[in-house]
Amino acid sequence: MSGATTAPSAVEGVTLNDVARQLAELTDLFRRRLLEDRAKNETILALRQHLQAREELDTGAAFEAVFTETLLAVDRLASEEASAELAASVATEILEVLGRRGLRALPSEGRADPTIHEIVGQEAGRPGAEAGEIVQVRRRGYALGDRLLRPAQVVVAAASEEGAE
Template sequence: MAETASQHTLDEVFTEVTQLRDLFARRLMDDKTKNAALEKLAQSNTLLIRSAEDERILAFVKELILLCDRIYNRTQSDAFTDSVLEELLEILARRGIEQIEQLEQFDPRIHSCLSVVPASEAHPVNTITQVIRQGYRRGDKVIRPAEVVVAR
């Protein structure tokens, strides 16, 4: 009878250990799931913060670009304003903002056509005849397209 009681107790201990092992395994899986969710949330939060910072910086960059436009459009040239323009363009360049290179052919991805003029021998169809406002980009992203006059 003592053997049966011990066997009974041993069975209870085995059952309890099995239940604890199952509980431990479930908790580990829950912890893995929670950690993965927290990691994903942290990554999303980081991306959201960067995106918000980029939007604030982009708004400021657009204001600096307008200042560059004012300097480009001045009627008189002087060394001081030329040096200020150079410095503004350098500040933008250090942050990855560059003027869009002037192409001969109109490209709707980087140009905005403000006006058209008749094509001629000097300016064949779809060539840029005049740049009204300089365009700017950051890497492949156009911040502001160059505003141009195109021959048609």
């Protein structure tokens, strides 16, 4: 028995193209799994952030700064002599505190908009005012972001009797 003998190959009949195809399939599978894992990790991160925000709401931590700043305004009311000037100043201070957190006053000029204004009266004989135009604001309206908290209560100019004929 002279000479080297070759061991039979376990992969006889497998071509280089077969190996390349299987490698491409495995590579594709690996990439899809990586993308799925990335998506799952992003979902888990979003859920953790949502849970943390909920916990802050539950414990009141989300409102702590608002309470602290509002209490400073309340302290001013308690420590200073009551006056219209003080009341206006404290109201402005509280609205600034809330404004830093997204509260905004609704516009109250021009024509009344039924989506943000509640018409509580009409006034006739307003020179220069067109029918439906806001002539008085009884109570300011506010929104938080895009959400209406309360509509503005407004009085509008009534149609003139000349235009009604």
